[in-house]
Amino acid sequence: MSISPHLPADPMPSYRAVENLIARYAELVDDGDFAGLGVLLADATFIGSGEPVSGRDAVERLFRETLIVYADGTPRTQHVTTNVAIEVDEQAGTAVARSYVTVLQALPDLPLQPIAGGRYRDRFERREGQWRFVERRVCINLVGDVSRHLREAAAEK
Secondary structure: OOOOOOOOOOOOOHHHHHHHHHHHHHHHHHHOOHHHHHHHOOOOEEEOOOOOEEOHHHHHHHHHHHEOOOOOOOOOEEEEEEEEEEEEEOOOOEEEEEEEEEEEEEEOOEEEEEEEEEEEEEEEEEEOOEEEEEEEEEEEEEEOOOOOOEHHHHHHO
16 A cells, blocks of 8 residues: 555644644743743744743743742643634645633642633644744633742732
């Protein structure tokens, strides 16, 4: 059996590769791996509540300066991504995705609780056979107690 030359270089279906990138983002944030986030979003523009940032170093710096990290090296969060909808244009080598995010946090003196909820709007491109983020737009519209997650909120408390 021969492989069709028209299939993407990546043997994984494109929608699954994109979905894996979305999941990888959550893992890296929750692991406190901000250098890894810089790599993951190296070709992307990250748009959150502040000025958009682009490039590996700027993304890494944004997360280091924004999130509180605890003794275990993590922000003690769990980002749960749901309602993931992905649309792939194989011919153009592009994809868009939209999803919901719920951020949970627990600390020894803070019971497990949701601290934020919102949506992601993402754009992706396939370059050299690999899917990559080109834009992550974060819109948080439900905010709980983020004073132990965001440095700015902690400073205001």
